[in-house]
Amino acid sequence: MLCRLITSLMLSSSVLGATALALPASLDAPALFRSLYAEELKHLGMDESSIQRLHFPLTEEYANFLERCDQSAQDMRMCDQQAQSFKPSSLLQESLHTGFLPAPPEPAGPQPxxxxxxxxxxxxxxxxxxxxxxxxxxxxxxxxxxxxxxxxxxxxxxxxxxxxxxxxxxxxxxxxxxxxxxxxxxxxxxxxxxxxxxxxxxxxxxxxxxxxxxxxxxxxxxxxxxxxxxxxxxxxxxxxxxxxxxxxxxxxxxxxxxxxxxxxxxxxxxxxxxxxxxxLADPQDPPAGFPVTTLARIGDRLQSCESGESPARRWSKVQNNARVWKDAIAEIIKDSQALSGPEELAWEGIKPEAIELKAALGILKGVLFDDLFRLSKPVAEYCENLRRFQLFVAKVFEGTEVMTTAQMENWFRTHTLPEDLxxxxxxxxxxxxxxxxxxxxxxxxxxxxxxxxxxxxxxxxxxxxxxxxxxxxxxxxxxxxxxxxxxxxxxxxxxxxxxxxxxxxxxxxxxxxxxxxxxxxxxxxxxxxxxxxxxxxxxxxxxxxxx
Incomplete structure (x- = not known):
């Protein structure tokens, strides 16, 4: 639950070794951070107008939405529906009309x-x-x-x-x-x-x-x-x-x-x-995230080694997989060159250069080929490299899946967090x-x-x-x-x-x-x-x- 006003906040953990300071009633948590952050930025010579554009307090409407979400939503989809009505510019406007309170004195006690x-x-x-x-x-x-x-x-x-x-x-x-x-x-x-x-x-x-x-x-x-x-x-x-x-x-x-x-x-x-x-991690068409889709496109087409297969069969797979690598890189380059990005980027003054190309080729060459799997040598340690690559792809997919809405909601259903942190x-x-x-x-x-x-x-x-x-x-x-x-x-x-x-x-x-x-x-x-x-x-x- 969002606590809008903090009259006194005590961190009771014994690790602090000292009594935490009581905060003025006028300081809620975002306002407290804003005052501390503004003080740090002013030491760098930044003016208030710039600081107001770097950090936004919460509007009353948005804070109320967060409270409603916490108090009554049964799942995150219900929160999403309400969140669709909010735009970042509302926080910016709030920030531009909100000043900075004096920062509290430096806390005593051990440093974090x-x-x-x-x-x-x-x-x-x-x-x-x-x-x-x-x-x-x-x-x-x-x-x-x-x-x-x-x-x-x-x-x-x-x-x-x-x-x-x-x-x-x-x-x-x-x-x-x-x-x-x-x-x-x-x-x-x-x-x-x-x-x-x-x-x-x-x-x-x-x-x-x-x-x-x-x-x-x-x-x-x-x-x-x-x-x-x-x-x-x-x-x-x-x-x-x-x-x-x-x-x-x-x-x-x-x-x-x-x-x-x-x-x-x-x-x-x-x-x-x-x-x-x-x-971004939820199932979509087209799928999100170039690393996952690029690795999947390659991994699905590679032919694995089988125990006891003949040298001729093995060599046939080597040749096939070499073509897979060559074709995959060509496809990535083609797709990236054709990629213009959302049309809004051009309106906003953002040049949508070959984003996917830079990132995908950087991973493929700098990591997969050079120093992780050495897949540029398709014959030496051929079967071992395939196995390593397929394991890595499986772990990448698993790492993506845990960021889906369904997986994280299930995590909260099956885990508890300490209440004193x-x-x-x-x-x-x-x-x-x-x-x-x-x-x-x-x-x-x-x-x-x-x-x-x-x-x-x-x-x-x-x-x-x-x-x-x-x-x-x-x-x-x-x-x-x-x-x-x-x-x-x-x-x-x-x-x-x-x-x-x-x-x-x-x-x-x-x-x-x-x-x-x-x-x-x-x-x-x-x-x-x-x-x-x-x-x-x-x-x-x-x-x-x-x-």
Whole structure:
């Protein structure tokens, strides 16, 4: 249930080690975050007009809709029907007429730690949320390196699955967990950050939520042994990473008996996540998402090896599969060159270049051919490569299926969440869909986007796919805003064993799905990155969780 006014908010978890501050009655959760975020952005020299365009408070009408959805909806489809009447521009107008309250004093007590879970197929693109922060120097990053250097050889290595080896192998922990911090002007750590960085072919960002959670739990346990987690610890799930985080925290009551870190978890922060699924993952015609459809088109045509088949039969399959690869790439190129994207992109000043071509060929060449399956060598390890590829495709499909509306509603029917945690949602949206008589110049928004980037083109294309399939304009190009929120009341109706729990939201960011955490998902020729102020956002979020 959305709590509009907070007269005093206490985080009672023992990990805080200090009494949380009482908030003024005038500050609801989005207003609190807005005041903290505005203060951070003003330090960067940003004016109020720009800040108002980066962060939107909730309108009274939209807040009431969310409350009705939580209190009375029987499933997410009922919420979707009501959500169709809302447009992002209503939040923008509210923001432009809403000022900024003074930020509360800095909270006392230990600084928080964020553990970031990556999004869907992160292991393919090697995309780490907030990568620009993790690549920069920081005090805790240096301390983490020293901690690893002091650890034993056994502690410095962690196991992971390898498609190439078809078994569990061990690799340096430093390749699987990144560390960083946000430091103040005096070099004092304000926020500690860990990011789970799945290796290619580890299947840690595809497959089932249960399997992904098993790995995350093992990884955090090893992390906590060599660098004990301190302060309030929040799991930040980016996109599908939140769904994995939900699976992890659903196991906390049992984990508290076997691990130290489980009792340190203070909550979850959901970053643009399909908590209740996304229309993009639901069955559609044509199907959504180039990675899945591209892999499926290839996988369905490949002929598998059979035990005992003759050399002539085997060679015939090799020749057939070579043609499949050649034809598939030709089809992708042809389809991409013919792809003009939704006509609205041209109206909005977004050049719909070969989005699918760049992304599909990047995955096919850079991952599948070069260093994951080595499918450019169709004879050497031929049968092994086919088996690896087919396993990977199956896991990609499974990873997509868990983001469907039906699968996530079923997850809530069969799982309960601890009622004493802090559940925070961060949602984003692009602007309204354009009409012929009313064009939204999304391609001119230099404040939020790298306007010439494939990321914007792909996100806006997906935005229109969601609009056409579901009528939901308030979406970030992957997740409708309300689908990325916690609904404890709906959860209780889906699962009567669930106890009530409180949730908070920071409001809505004017941004696409990738830009919230990623500088550049698909690299641009000029090396451009999203201008979204990620460091300031994280700094404000670190302060927000302490209230």
């Amino acid at each position: 730690t964020f553990i970031i879970f990556p999004g869907y197929i992160a292991e393919l693109a090697e995309i780490t949320p907030y990568k620009d922060i993790f690549t920069a120097d920081s005090r805790f990053k240096r301390a983490w390196r020293k901690t690893l250097a002091r650890a034993s050889h056994e502690e410095r290595w962690a196991r992971h699955y390898s498609v190439m080896d078809d078994s569990w192998v061990r690799s340096p922990l430093s390749e699987q967990i990144a560390a960083a911090s946000l430091d103040d002007a005096n070099g004092k750590v304000k926020l500690k950050l860990f990011a789970m960085t799945p290796l290619r072919g580890s299947l840690e960002s595809v497959g089932s939520l249960a399997d992904n959670a098993d790995v995350m739990i093992e990884r955090i346990t090893q992390l906590d042994r060599i660098s004990p987690l301190e302060g309030p610890v929040y799991i930040l799930g980016y996109s599908r990473g939140t769904n994995v985080a939900l699976e992890v925290v659903s196991r906390l009551p049992e984990l508290k008996h076997t691990t130290r870190w489980a009792s340190r978890i203070a909550g979850i922060v959901s970053l643009s996540a399909p908590i209740f699924g996304t229309p 802090d559940y925070i949602s961060v949602n984003a949206s692009m602007m309204d869909a354009s009409r012929r008589n009313q064009v939204v110049f999304e391609g001119k928004n230099h404040l939020s986007y790298d306007v010439g980037s494939p990321d914007l083109q792909l996100s806006r294309t997906n935005f229109y796919q969601i609009v056409r399939s579901s009528g939901l304009e308030m979406n970030d190009g992957f997740v409708p805003v309300h689908r990325g929120r916690f609904f404890p009341g709906l959860h209780q109706r889906l699962n009567p064993l669930q106890k009530p729990y409180a949730t908070r939201t920071v409001g809505v960011l004017w941004q696409h799905h990738l830009g919230v955490t990623i500088p550049a998902g698909i690299a641009t020729a000029d090396g451009g990155v999203s201008p979204f102020p990620r460091r300031a956002f994280l700094s404000a979020l670190a302060r927000f969780v302490q209230f």
